[in-house]
Amino acid sequence: MTIAGFGALTLVVCVAAPLVGATAIHLSRVFDRTIPFADNVDAQVFFVARLPRVLAAILVGSSLAVAGVVFQAFLRNPLASPDTLGLSTGATLGAVIVITFHIDTAVLGISAVPIASFLGAAIALGIVYAMSIARRHGTSTTVLLLAGVALSAFFGALNRLIQVLGDFTDTFRSIRWMMGSLDVGSYTDVVVSFVPIAAALVAVATLPRVLDLVSLGAAAAESRGVDVRRAERLALVSASVLTGSAVSLGGPIPFVGIIVPHIVRLIVGADHRLVLPAAALFGGTFLVLCDLLARTVFGAGGMPVGAVTALLGGPFFLWLLFRRFR
Amino acid sequence: MTLLEANDVSFEYERGGARVLDRVSLRVPRGGIVGLLGPNGSGKTTLLRLLSGTLAPASGGVVLDGRSIAAMPRREIARRIAVVPQETHSAFDFTALEIVMMGRYPHLGAFELEGGADLAIAREALAATGTTALQARRFATLSGGEKQRVVIASALAQASDVLLLDEPTASLDLGFQLDVAALLARLNTERGVTMVVSTHDLNLAAALCGSLVMLRAGHVIAAGDTRSVLTSCNVRALYGVDAEVVHHPRARHLTVVPLARAE
Numbered sequence: 001m002t003i004a005g006f007g008a009l010t011l012v013v014c015v016a017a018p019l020v021g022a023t024a025i026h027l028s029r030v031f032d033r034t035i036p037f038a039d040n041v042d043a044q045v046f047f048v049a050r051l052p053r054v055l056a057a058i059l060v061g062s063s064l065a066v067a068g069v070v071f072q073a074f075l076r077n078p079l080a081s082p083d084t085l086g087l088s089t090g091a092t093l094g095a096v097i098v099i100t101f102h103i104d105t106a107v108l109g110i111s112a113v114p115i116a117s118f119l120g121a122a123i124a125l126g127i128v129y130a131m132s133i134a135r136r137h138g139t140s141t142t143v144l145l146l147a148g149v150a151l152s153a154f155f156g157a158l159n160r161l162i163q164v165l166g167d168f169t170d171t172f173r174s175i176r177w178m179m180g181s182l183d184v185g186s187y188t189d190v191v192v193s194f195v196p197i198a199a200a201l202v203a204v205a206t207l208p209r210v211l212d213l214v215s216l217g218a219a220a221a222e223s224r225g226v227d228v229r230r231a232e233r234l235a236l237v238s239a240s241v242l243t244g245s246a247v248s249l250g251g252p253i254p255f256v257g258i259i260v261p262h263i264v265r266l267i268v269g270a271d272h273r274l275v276l277p278a279a280a281l282f283g284g285t286f287l288v289l290c291d292l293l294a295r296t297v298f299g300a301g302g303m304p305v306g307a308v309t310a311l312l313g314g315p316f317f318l319w320l321l322f323r324r325f326r
Numbered sequence: 327m328t329l330l331e332a333n334d335v336s337f338e339y340e341r342g343g344a345r346v347l348d349r350v351s352l353r354v355p356r357g358g359i360v361g362l363l364g365p366n367g368s369g370k371t372t373l374l375r376l377l378s379g380t381l382a383p384a385s386g387g388v389v390l391d392g393r394s395i396a397a398m399p400r401r402e403i404a405r406r407i408a409v410v411p412q413e414t415h416s417a418f419d420f421t422a423l424e425i426v427m428m429g430r431y432p433h434l435g436a437f438e439l440e441g442g443a444d445l446a447i448a449r450e451a452l453a454a455t456g457t458t459a460l461q462a463r464r465f466a467t468l469s470g471g472e473k474q475r476v477v478i479a480s481a482l483a484q485a486s487d488v489l490l491l492d493e494p495t496a497s498l499d500l501g502f503q504l505d506v507a508a509l510l511a512r513l514n515t516e517r518g519v520t521m522v523v524s525t526h527d528l529n530l531a532a533a534l535c536g537s538l539v540m541l542r543a544g545h546v547i548a549a550g551d552t553r554s555v556l557t558s559c560n561v562r563a564l565y566g567v568d569a570e571v572v573h574h575p576r577a578r579h580l581t582v583v584p585l586a587r588a589e
Binding site: 217222223269 | 411425
């Protein structure tokens with residue numbers, strides 16, 4: 001029921017969001033089959049200019065929210081997010097290296113920045129994963145969290161170091177990238193990200209009951225029949241693929257991965273069979289709305305969507321914390 | 327007939343590190359309640375984890391119903407053995423019923439939804455532990471005794487024939503201690519659930535357990551029938567405490583009255 005509500009909301013936002021923008025268009029004209037597409041300006045604005053961006057927002061928002069849910073359950077920490085294990089910082093480092101040193105090699109039509117940021121996330125995962133399997137008897141979530149914090153700080157420092165080496169324009173481009181943008185050029189970027197994201201979402205879809213159980217602790221999950229090592233590997237890798245793909249598509253958009261899971265839990269409760277689909281749907285919706293604000297309210301030039309999520313998300317998250325720990 | 331046994335199991339948490347258990351053997355008869363006694367750090371919890379297969383022994387083996395537990399898939403072990411840990415915390419706000427339903431995990435396929443039968447089993451487990459009224463409550467808001475009974479209900483919903491309990495009454499007040507002890511005795515007589523219970527409460531052990539195993543620094547120092555093992559001599563060897571062990575006519579079991587630290 002609730003999930004159907006979230007689904008309907010996502011659909012409505014998907015159709016409504018492309019209608020809003022600097023050029024006013026009408027839904028009836030967009031789907032008017034009597035006008036050929038080449039002459040239908042409304043349809044062109046809808047399908048060519050705005051829909052890819054909305055779809056990108058859906059993909060990125062869903063991925064970050066689902067990755068957040070998975071990390072929070074496996075780290076047994078409601079404050080964990082896709083950034084916690086240093087994945088976003090790793091992705092950012094990759095992008096900043098490519099921007100600063102003008103690496104323009106494209107692979108299969110995908111430009112270097114998204115590839116490098118995906119690789120950065122993968123390297124961060126590799127380091128964190130090596131830490132997690134180093135222990136003989138199960139993963140210590142404390143070790144993972146500390147490793148993530150250390151990794152984030154280290155990558156962050158490398159980031160700033162590299163930016164000092166770059167010239168003014170490069171640094172500006174880097175900063176702009178770090179604020180996140182869903183201004184994708186075409187459907188190609190969206191499709192390229194969709195493939196790994198869809199695969200990871202399918203993998204996560206096998207996990208909801210396991211996520212319930214591991215949030216009681218690894219030993220409790222094991223004694224109820226969960227192969228925790230295997231589940232953990234699957235969860236870490238798929239949540240990282242989600243994070244890496246999302247960041248390479250839209251930049252390190254902050255807060256979505258932590259706010260959306262918490263809003264969703266307030267509405268549907270703790271059961272991950274509801275939390276996961278609700279987070280996937282609401283994460284997308286939330287980011288489309290933030291992006292809508294980013295490209296309309298703040299003037300013609302627009303504002304980076306990452307700034308909007310942080311401006312809305314920061315205070316909202318503080319309020320949630322205040323309510324919770326009061 | 328032996329249902330669950332540990333044969334000469336040894337364990338160390340770090341390779342070459344201190345031995346937490348050193349060639350420990352234990353037999354649990356079908357339908358029996360075995361008490362695990364020992365001071366803090368004597369290896370009780372580790373032994374329970376070896377028995378549930380969540381830790382693998384460095385040497386020796388655990389056998390369930392004639393099969394080595396090391397060769398059994400986790401899910402299959404979970405259908406035979408349920409565990410009640412000392413404390414249960416949840417990272418998220420699950421309801422009591424949701425916690426109990428988690429016990430059904432080993433009986434369900436990857437995409438299978440819990441059916442009416444699973445819900446009926448969970449409801450029955452709630453009723454058996456007197457927690458039906460708590461089912462819609464948030465687990466985190468329950469008192470220690472309520473939590474422990476809900477976790478026992480979750481273990482019951484697992485429908486296993488063995489229940490391993492790690493100090494099930496440790497954080498409970500006197501009233502809840504008696505409630506939990508009575509609940510365990512009833513589950514044992516009415517359903518024939520086999521149990522291994524680790525505890526520091528010697529009187530609980532005397533009331534509940536048919537046999538006892540005394541662990542000290544990873545070694546078994548005494549094992550056997552409760553009446554023959556629970557002696558002032560063994561209590562002194564186990565805890566370094568002088569105690570009087572007498573049969574209490576109204577409680578109808580042995581009782582232990584600690585007197586002083588032994589010289």
